[in-house]
Amino acid sequence: MDETPTAQFDAYENDFKHLISSISDKLEGSGKNLLGEQRKAALRKVEIELDEADDIVSQIELELQGIPQSVKAPYVNRLKQAKADLTKYKKLSKELHSQAARSDLLGPFKPGRADSDDPYGERSDRARLLAGAETLNDGSRRIGDSTRIALETENHGADILSTLRGQREQIENSRNMLQSADGSIDRASGTLKGMIRQMYKQRFILSGIGVFFVVLVLFVLYFKLVRH
Template identity: 80%
Template sequence: MDQTPTSLFDAYEQDFKHLISSISDKLEGNGRNQVGEQRKAALRKVEIELDEADDIVSQLEVEIQGIPQSVKQPYAARLKQAKADLTKYKKLSKEQHSQAARSDLLSSYNRAGASNSDDPYGENSDRTRLLAGTETLNDGSRRIAESTSLALETENHGADILRTLRGQREQIENSRNMLNSADTHIDRASGTLKGMIRQMHKQRFILSGIGVFFVVLVLTILYFKLFRR
């Protein structure tokens, strides 16, 4: 597995581009031709994908902090572009949600049809059409509120995950620093032990030489005393 400082940034960026491509297709490509419930389902899917893309951008902001300054500038530009793309499609999604709500309102109005009855409270009266339109608008507002609530919950959950990841990253960095310090102390202790062993061998050699010298000296003295009288 690639462990370079930019590998995670590259991986998250690829995931982001995949999501943006899917969102673009639904908002600007083939998905734009959908109508009715299919269009509503596509827009709900866009909201989910936008939340996921938002989480990835937050993760990119975390990862860029660990990239060395010597190569950081192009990655900062890529992060800026990702933020711009996310903002663009959030705005476009909001606009198309509003268009869908207006389409539902007009559709309800067309289904109701023009009233030919003299009864002001008839089934197809202006009052009925107005109530139907108000109900559709309220339904659209509820859906937008639910989407906003879901987005806020997802954002808070993502922030908690990022805080946890940041804490774990700091723990890993502290552990790595401790291991590096321990390696340094071990190297120093190993050097000291090697020096002590060399000194011990040196002292043993000297003591052996002194012992030999005294043995030769004693033998010489005995020789002169016993055989040179």
């Protein structure tokens, strides 16, 4: 298998030409006579093939970089032609998509209706335009409803945020109160400890005084009873 840059270029170019031929047939050949869903399906297939053709053109550009400068000129022209074909069918595909969209909006045109006795029949251009205007009005109403719902949701969200802020403030106030209570409890605990120490100190002093008086009484009794 020939793996030279020019051989790869030719292979990618052949693939591109095959895709372009298929696209051309769907847009300008037999596919042009398709109607309704068949036409839509053909246009969707064209979009896929155009993406594939775009990728192939990118590959062709890469292969062009490896072709020797002495023989590069004709390959540059062939790449330009491929890009021109791709641009042409992309534009044509976009136009046909737009036509299909307008056809869906205004409804199918039936030959001969414009020559009927009633120029404003239900299938006349005026009726189709009115139907299109009504569709646009419905879309506007839906957009208005969506906007109203979004605003209501935003207001509801704002109320929720306001409630959450209030609850956060209450929690912060409660936390501050708890911290103050902890401080008060610590101070009260210190006071109680001081009172307990003072109580033990007073008890020790009273005990010492009691012992002193007992010793004093015993000493007095000793002198009165024994020394006489």
